[in-house]
Amino acid sequence: MTENLLQRAGFVALIGEPNAGKSTLLNRMVGAKVSIVTHKVQTTRARIRGVAMAGNAQIVFVDTPGLFRPRRRLDRAMVAAAWGGAADADIVVLLIEAHRGLTEGTKAIISTIKDRLPRATPVALAINKIDRVKAETLLALTEEMNTAYPFVRTFMISAERGYGVEGLRDWLAAELPEHPWLYPEDQIADLPMRMIAAEITREKLTLRLHEEIPYQLTVETEKWEDRPDGSTRIDQIVYVARDGHKGILLGAKGATIKAVSTAARQEMTEFLGRPVHLFLTVKVRPEWLDEAERYTEMGLDFRDGN
Numbered sequence: 001m002t003e004n005l006l007q008r009a010g011f012v013a014l015i016g017e018p019n020a021g022k023s024t025l026l027n028r029m030v031g032a033k034v035s036i037v038t039h040k041v042q043t044t045r046a047r048i049r050g051v052a053m054a055g056n057a058q059i060v061f062v063d064t065p066g067l068f069r070p071r072r073r074l075d076r077a078m079v080a081a082a083w084g085g086a087a088d089a090d091i092v093v094l095l096i097e098a099h100r101g102l103t104e105g106t107k108a109i110i111s112t113i114k115d116r117l118p119r120a121t122p123v124a125l126a127i128n129k130i131d132r133v134k135a136e137t138l139l140a141l142t143e144e145m146n147t148a149y150p151f152v153r154t155f156m157i158s159a160e161r162g163y164g165v166e167g168l169r170d171w172l173a174a175e176l177p178e179h180p181w182l183y184p185e186d187q188i189a190d191l192p193m194r195m196i197a198a199e200i201t202r203e204k205l206t207l208r209l210h211e212e213i214p215y216q217l218t219v220e221t222e223k224w225e226d227r228p229d230g231s232t233r234i235d236q237i238v239y240v241a242r243d244g245h246k247g248i249l250l251g252a253k254g255a256t257i258k259a260v261s262t263a264a265r266q267e268m269t270e271f272l273g274r275p276v277h278l279f280l281t282v283k284v285r286p287e288w289l290d291e292a293e294r295y296t297e298m299g300l301d302f303r304d305g306n
C-alpha cells in the first residue's frame with residue numbers, strides 16, 4: 001500500500017569523468033526511454049537526466065558536466081554554475097572506472113568536491129565496469145579511493161551488465177529525505193519526452209528570433225496524446241514575458257509561428273518515429289521567470305535561481 005508509506009524524494013547528482021558510464025547507469029536505474037532523451041537534451045538548460053522510482057522513493061537524477069579542469073574563463077563559469085546543482089543535491093555519487101583506477105581526472109573531481117560541496121552532503125563512490133577487472137584490483141582500489149576521500153559508501157557495479165545497480169538504487173532511495181514526490185507518478189514516463197518536445201520547439205524559436213527574445217521565453221508541453229491511429233497530438237504553450245514579444249513571435253499573419261511549428265513538428269515526427277500534430281499557443285506572462293512551476297518544467301530547481 002504505497003499510500004500508507006511515507007514518501008521520499010530528492011536529488012541525486014551523478015558525477016564522474018566522461019565515459020565513466022553515467023548514461024549506462026541511468027538507463028539501468030531509470031529505464032530505457034529516458035536514455036534516448038538524455039543525449040538529445042545535453043545541450044539544453046534542462047539538468048534533470050531521469051527520474052527513478054524505488055518503492056516509496058522518487059529519485060531525481062541531476063546532471064553535472066564532465067568538465068573538471070576548466071581552462072577558459074567561460075568553462076570555469078559553466079563548471080561553477082553546474083556545481084551549484086551538485087551542491088544542492090541530497091546525495092552525490094561519484095562514478096569511476098574500475099580498470100582505470102584513481103586517474104588525474106578523478107583526483108581533480110575529488111578536490112572540487114572538497115572545495116565546493118557543503119560538508120554535510122553525503123558522497124558515495126560507485127566503482128563501475130567491475131566486469132573488466134579482478135577482485136584483488138577492486139579491493140586495492142577501494143582502499144585507495146577511501147583514503148583520498150571519506151565516501152559514505154562504496155558500491156561495486158557493472159552498469160552495463162546490471163551487477164550491483166539495484167543495491168545502489170535501493171540505498172539511494174533509503175537515504176533520501178522524507179518528502180512528497182516531486183513528480184506525479186503517472187507523468188514520469190513521459191516527462192522527458194515532454195521536455196524534449198519543448199526543447200525542440202524552443203530551439204526552432206531560437207533559430208528564428210532575435211537573440212534577446214529566446215532567453216525570455218519558455219516552452220511547455222501541456223498535453224500529450226498518443227492516438228489509436230498511431231499519431232501523437234502535442235499541445236504546447238510558449239510563454240513570453242512581454243506583449244511586444246508575442247507579436248514578434250507570431251509574425252505577419254502568423255508566418256513566424258507557423259514556420260516554427262512546421263520545423264518543430266518535422267523534428268518531433270522524426271524523433272518519435274510517428275506522425276505528430278503540434279498545436280502551439282503563445283501566452284504573455286510577465287511573471288513567468290518567477291514561477292516555480294515553470295522551472296520544474298524546464299528541469300531546473302527553482303531554488304537554484306535564488
Ligand SMILES: Nc1nc2c(ncn2[C@@H]2O[C@H](COP(=O)(O)OP(=O)(O)OP(=O)(O)O)[C@@H](O)[C@H]2O)c(=O)[nH]1
Binds near residue numbers: 066
Ligand atoms: N565493460 C563495461 N563497459 C561499460 C560499463 N558501463 C558502461 N560501459 C561502457 O562505457 C562507455 C561509456 O558509457 P556512457 O554511459 O556513455 O558514459 P558517460 O560518458 O559517463 O555518459 P555521458 O557523460 O552521459 O556521455 C560505453 O561504451 C559503455 O558501453 C560496464 O559496467 N562495463
